Amino acid sequence: METAEIRRRFVAHFERHGHTVVPSASLLLDDPNLLFVNAGMVPFKPYFLGQETPPWQRAASVQKCVRTLDIEEVGKTTRHGTFFQMCGNFSFGDYFKEGAIRFAWTLVTGSVEDGGFGFDPEKIWVTVLPSDTEATQLWHEIAGLPFERIQERGLEDNYWNMGVPGPGGPCSEIYVDRGPEYGPDGGPNADEDRFLEIWNLVFMQESLSQVRSKADFDVEGPLPARNIDTGMGLERVAYLLQGKENLYEIDEVFPVIERAAELTGRTYGADPVDDVRFRVVADHVRSALMLISDGVTPGNEARGYVLRRLLRRAIRSMRLLGYDGPALRELLPVSRDRMKLSYPEVESGFDRISRVAYAEEEAFAKTLLAGTELFDRAAQDVRGTGQSALSGAQAFTLHDTYGFPIDLTLEMASEAGLSVDEDGFRALMAQQRERAKADARSKKGQHADTAVYRGVLDEHGPTDWLAYETLETESRSLALFSGGAPVPVLRAGEVGELVLDRTPFYAESGGQAADAGTIEFDGGRLEVLDVQRPVRGLVVHQVRVVEGELPASTKALHARVDHEWRTGARQAHSGTHVVHAALREVLGPSALQSGSYNRPGYLRLDFGWTSALSPAQVHDIEQVSNQALRADLPVGWQYMTLEQAKEWGAIALFGETYDDTQVRVVEIGGPWSRELCGGTHVEHSSQIGTVVVTGEASVGSGNRRIEAFTGVEGFAYLARERDVVFRLTGLLKTQPDDLVDRVSDLVERLRSAEKEVEKVRVAQLLSGGAALAADAQRIGGVHVVAHRVDGAGGGDVRTLATDVRGRLPQGEPGVVVVLGALDGKVAVVAATNDEARARGLSANDLVRAVGPLVGGKGGGKADVAQGGGTDTSRLDEALALVATEVSRTVGA
Template identity: 55%
Template sequence: MKTAEIAQRYLDYFEKNGHTIVPSASLVTDDPALLFTVAGMVPFIPYLSGDVPAPYARAADNQKCIRTNDIEEVGKTPRHGTFFQMLGNWSFGDYFKEGAIRYAWELLTSAEEDGGLGFDPKDLWVTVYEEDDEAHDLWLRLTDLPAERIQRLGKDTNYWSTGLPGPAGPCSEIFFDRGPAYGIDGGPATDDDRYVEIWNLVFMQYEITNVRSKYDFDIVGELPNKNIDTGMGLERIAFIKQGVDNMYETDQVRPVLDKAVELSGRTYGADHEDDVRFRVIADHVRSSLMLMSDGVTPSNDGRGYILRRLMRRAIRSMRLLGVDGPTFEVLFTASRDAMKSAYPVVETDWARISQYALAEEATFLRTLAAGESILEESLVETKSAGGTTIAGAEAFLLHDTYGFPIDLTLEIAEEAGLSVDRAAFDTLMQEQRARAKADARARKRQLADTSVYRDLRALGETGFTGYSDLETESRVLGILVDGVSVDRATTGQIAEVILAETALYAESGGQVADKGVIVGPGYELEVLDVQKPVPGLISHTVEVSSGEVGVGQPATSVVDAANRRAARQAHSATHLVHAALRDTLGKTATQAGSLNRAGYMRFDFSWGQALSDDTKSEIEEIANNAVRDNLEVTTRVLPLDEARSLGAMALFGEKYGDTVRMVDIGGPWSRELCAGTHVSTSAEIGLISLVGESSVGASNRRVEALVGLDAFRSLAAERALVSQLTSSLKAPREQLPARIAELQANLKTAEKKIAAFESKALGDRLPALADAATRVGDTLVVAESLGTAASADDVRSLALQVRERLGSEAAVVALGAVVSERPVVIVATNDAARAAGAKAGVLAKTAAGVLGGGGGGRDDVAQGGGADAAALPAALASVKDAVGA
């Protein structure tokens, strides 16, 4: 049974049983505490917590998920995958334990010809929470499971909570027995891989508080509306139904594994380590494909870092299988073909996805080449010093700064007959992880407890009137101070104010929040920010300028009209620039993020190289031609599928409901899904002036522009600057580039002449410097300051000449100079001095320490520097002292 067929049978069964079928949410969640949708319940959290009323009493879905907390287990067990699909059925105050158990058992054990999954009841085991007699008795009554195959387990496995105050409850898990060939007898309680958990039924029935740990808390009482949250692992069901040993061999994953086998020339099933690598490749390539299909791009932080890590682990695994060259074109194509029937987006967006994948692979292959070069230097230095171990700090630097995997460092070091101080490396890694966890905990503590908005959201959605009105009369529904609900706020306090309706735009879709005020009888509030803390609820962060505001009072939201006008101009300009980019670069130049505020727009898009000046001018001209043509701007609210069929562009990773707002500028020329505020006609934008273009990642570029009056002011300032230059340089505007180039050439010529003169002047000092040598023990030492020098190379050259002039007797030369206002010390030693123990690298570090900087180099010649030029005499004296020590 194919994976897609299993999913469809599941959805068909629950639709037949009165469930609303909900499409999968994006892998990118808007929950600030999460990077990704890590479980099937994530999109339903507002409904399960009661923060937002559920739009249906019962639902079912197949949710895409990404989870990387146990990434090291991928490939080693039959069930661990970073990307997985979670089938779920949900009840929001409707059916409870009996319904959930009956539905699960019927679907699992019904014959395939009747639409079921055809499991033999004798292969199934069940666990329940040890104190949940109700669930235990229901399993006995509703199924033909014998009592010995219903096991009671503790809170650590069979009790669900978020680890925070709120809903919680016992759960019941269903396991498939793979048979004695896979492990010991005894049921799920043995915690053996023989028993595969395939379905978890969570019974949310309690409210908990005083949470001391995930399994230590106080139960306040039963929830007024009990919920059902279930999750059945699609990949786990698939590998069982397809008769294979693990999820990596199922129909949606195995094609990538087979291509990796083909590319490497090795055999799957012949070697355990190779098998793990094949499975890692298959999992990580599919996971990367699905992440990119939801708009994630490789980067060095957040979601992009996780994607980059997955892709680089796949590249590393191919390398460990003996493949050094690029493989992603073959591997990602295989994954696309395996997934496109279930997720057509991987084919429709293939140009964009493959562009990112191939660029990331090329970048990392270059990183590996650079890392190997750095590692090779470290190997040589370690061997020449008589060492046998690469320092853990060096291995960590390669890993952390250059992205060079520790496994490759270990492998290359071993080939060279050396080891790596793995203990020191692991300590540094643990310290880094501890810092990351501390940062994550700090972020989590900063998040507001959204339960505080639950009662307010239950009153209904906040009405937004700002598309048509800049002023709206309403009333105060709630006030929060420091996250706590209060009756009123007084002068000077910062508070959150919730209104029934508002004209003020909440930050979203790249557009920043409106500025404005909220006024009412006897009070005025300055609006500092406007946000949507939970879906459907708009919260105004305000400072009470005067008076006292209370719950239930009348309130009028007033938008700063000038700021809104400029923000509308910037947002509409962003749409024009997007359309101009696609006209100029092609359809793969898709949006990867934006920011709009009054007078300014920033737009990120997928593209792998810098734009030429001609291309930037063309984009700017196309956008401004659209402004000149006074194109009509229209908005429509329509079903999402209809908008997409009309070609509306959507921002990848953005969540959209069943109905969306579509913004047209000039008809289909610019057609995007957008909830932002816009001008009525393009001429209202006034002017778009591109002021910047830069890289924001291996495959992303960013353009920045000023809009409207801000663009005019910027151009006026440039005009004034040009006027000043024409006057100063006595050249007409069109000749300015040539005149400036001529001045630059003259300056370079003069600088070369000065450098040559200074170099000759230094060279003339050679005899005097050699004559200044003093004896320290058995070594001749020259430690002199040259004053200023054009470059460190000149100082180095002179130091080597002085060393040669001193002959074969042990000699150390230390010359200091100020180069570009910073002190530099060059130390050179001859063979006899080095034989006596004087090493230039050590002496340069000594001098650099006095200068407040760093230094080092080879034993024969080295350089040190710092920030304190006044300490140069003391630094040179320290070299002399070190020679005599």
């Protein structure tokens, strides 16, 4: 049974039993605790935490998930996969244990002909919490399971909580007996390789006040409504139903292994070490495909760093398997063709996905080249100190700073006859992971406590939000907060949060900044500093008291949005849609917005693209945008379901969460621009005024940013540009049309003059080279020049040192050390000829000897080495040391 069919059956089963099928959320959710969605219930957290009211009582989903803690374990076990799919059914105060158990049992053991999975009931075992006698009895009654196949496990295994105060409850796990060839009999308590868990049913029934660990928490009392949260591992069920050994061999993953085997000429199943590499390739290629599909681009931080690691580990594994060609171009399309059966977007967006992935592979090839040079330098340093092992710190720096994989470092060290302090490296990696966990734990405590806002919402209902309809409302105060707690009054100069029964203010969202304006009341006035929605449905104003005192019980307030602010905000937000449409028209449909920000008169738009735009492309984007303004295109919006919006061609942005039942689609010029958007907009494109693109730059690997001014701010920018042109034409005595040529001519003449000056300067520097060579000191038969040059930097010092070396008598040993001092810094260069090196003299050793005296260090090769320092007071001592070192080496 193919994975896509298992997925379909799961969804159909719960749809038949009254569940609303909720599409998978993006892997990227706005949750400070998570890089990625890592469990099927994550999109439903606001409902379980009581922050939002669920729109359905029963729901089912197949959620895309990524877990990153065990990336290095991928391929070594049958269970660890970075990307996986979690099938879940959820009840919000509807059915409870009996329903959850019955639904799961009928699907797992139901016949294939009737839409079930067809597992043999005699091979099913379950675990329960010892105190959950109700679940034990239900499994016995509903499924007919004998009590010996219902095993008890403690809190660590069979109690669920979120790790923070909130809902919790016992859970019951379903296991499938794979047979005696996989381990001993005796159920999950005896062996979890033979008895494989496929489904976990969580019975949320308690409110936890403190959570110290998975098994150490305080129960505050029962939840107001009991909920069900389940999770069934789609990949696990797939490899059981497909008769495979592990998740890497299922139909959605194994074709990549097959293609990798073809490319490398190696056989999967022939070598355990190679098998791990094949699995890493298959898992990471699929995971990268899904991450890029959801808008992640490679980078050096957070999500981008995870994706970069996955791609580079896959490429590196192919290299270890013997394939040095462009691997992703061969493997990514294979993964696409399997995953598109469940996720059509990986096919429709493959042009963008592949561009991002292939660019990263090309970048990694350059990293390998640069990393090899860094490794060679580190290896040389190790040998120079008489050691035979790279330190853990050196290996960690190569890995963490330069993206050089540790296994590559190990391989190259072995080839160079060196070892690596792997224990030191692992310790530093562990410290880094612990810092990351500590940071995550600290962020976990930074969740805003929404309980006070939830209380207002529960008591008064949602805010009557009128931002689309008016700029002024007569309102009354519902609540007043300061520092997250209710207060009776705000006095002049104080800042607090005000909740109104109705408001015309736009709350920051969708990249649009919050409205500015004032709120007036009898005897006073407030300045609105910010407007947010801490919980869905409630609008909260951050205000500063400008005049008077504001009691919490104020019944009559006049809220007024700054008209000019809103006008500029509408122009900028509509301008963002116009630029996005122009971008896609110029670059193609794969140039999709990945983020935006707009405030009155200004917009910036981030989009996935792997190379810098040419000036002509930027010009075309600006021109297409302004042609749309000139065409006075109508701007409209309407509400529809998310599915209807997608069918209509509306663009949804990466990482955004949308209501399944109703979304707002904004269109400009009909199908030319259709996007899901909750912002405020102009009514015709001409009202934007103008779009002036002011810049285009990189904001990370595979991500670009366009910035532009709109409206009055756009015209003001053009006026400033005009003034600059006017002043330059006056200074250069030329016409505007000739200005570029005139400036180019001046720049070229300046460059030529600088080159001539440089030639003269170098000639003067080298003019004394012959004299220095002629005056060389003789030490033990070696010509030695130790010279100081004030006002010279590293490049000049190197030039002089090599020049003097070339002037020393041919066929006789010679050593040159030149020290330069410039702006408080010291440059040291040593150069030796062949005859000197035959006598045991090394430029690298001389630089290492001199370096500490000038407060620095350095190194290089035996013929030329270079270093630097910051202590100019001991230059003469350093020069004297040269003669001492030469004398010691040659035994003079």
